[in-house]
Amino acid sequence: xxxxxxxPRHLIKEKRETATLxxxxxxxxxxxxxxxxGPGQDPQFLISFYEKxxxxxxxxxxxxxxxxxSDYHSELNMSSLELGDSALYFCASSLEGRAHNEQFFxxxxxxxxx
Amino acid sequence: AQKITQTQxxxxxxxxxxxxxxxxxxTSDPSYGLFWYKQPSSGEMIFLIYQGSYxxxxxxxxxxxxxxxxxxxxxxxxxxxxxxxDSAMYFCAMREGNTGTASKLTFGTGTRLQVTL
Numbered sequence: 118x119x120x121x122x123x124x125p126r127h128l129i130k131e132k133r134e135t136a137t138l139x140x141x142x143x144x145x146x147x148x149x150x151x152x153x154x155g156p157g158q159d160p161q162f163l164i165s166f167y168e169k170x171x172x173x174x175x176x177x178x179x180x181x182x183x184x185x186x187s188d189y190h191s192e193l194n195m196s197s198l199e200l201g202d203s204a205l206y207f208c209a210s211s212l213e214g215r216a217h218n219e220q221f222f223x224x225x226x227x228x229x230x231x
Numbered sequence: 232a233q234k235i236t237q238t239q240x241x242x243x244x245x246x247x248x249x250x251x252x253x254x255x256x257x258t259s260d261p262s263y264g265l266f267w268y269k270q271p272s273s274g275e276m277i278f279l280i281y282q283g284s285y286x287x288x289x290x291x292x293x294x295x296x297x298x299x300x301x302x303x304x305x306x307x308x309x310x311x312x313x314x315x316x317d318s319a320m321y322f323c324a325m326r327e328g329n330t331g332t333a334s335k336l337t338f339g340t341g342t343r344l345q346v347t348l
Contacts, residue, residue, distance in 0.1 A: 159338040222276035
């Protein structure tokens with residue numbers, strides 16, 4: 118079965134650079150979530166989109182922005198990168214209206230800021 | 232207050248034995264869902280089991296079962312017949328609100344399970 122695809126899988130950037138993370142949800146899933154997991158931490162919710170509209174926002178820095186496109190893929194744009202942005206970034210997708218809105222996670226993008 | 236509390240930072244279990252991973256939660260929303268995810272050292276998040284707040288029976292998925300005690304606000308994961316491949320970090324998570332809304336997951340701090348021979 119098709120899963121959530123994230124690219125790139127690994128990314129190394131310098132401080133103050135920008136980064137773009139991409140997420141391709143499971144086909145026919147209409148909702149995308151972004152989570153950030155720092156080293157030894159639990160995942161923290163950043164932002165979500167339902168039918169291409171932002172539906173919820175968590176602890177996402179102003180330096181970050183995201184959107185969901187007409188084909189339902191999503192991109193997380195990160196500017197003025199800081200050392201503390203080094204983390205594993207997960208995208209998850211779900212189909213709203215399912216019995217329990219199970220969120221399927223992608224493999225993650227590991228971002229290292231030097 | 233923490234919404235999801237996992238009090239066991241680490242657990243050891245012998246192969247073929249059963250193990251219980253604890254999770255308590257805090258919400259005033261009558262409609263919520265509880266999830267368990269497994270995160271191996273490779274990093275991916277693997278969905279294991281789900282329990283809805285209105286579900287009458289405890290959820291089961293193969294070797295995984297969820298001991299749901301609503302009055303105590305606990306949702307413990309039971310893994311039967313542990314295997315070496317079960318060694319991983321386990322996260323309990325909660326979604327608040329009705330299904331049909333794009334509700335985020337709030338995670339606990341996780342329990343690292345080590346299965347020994």
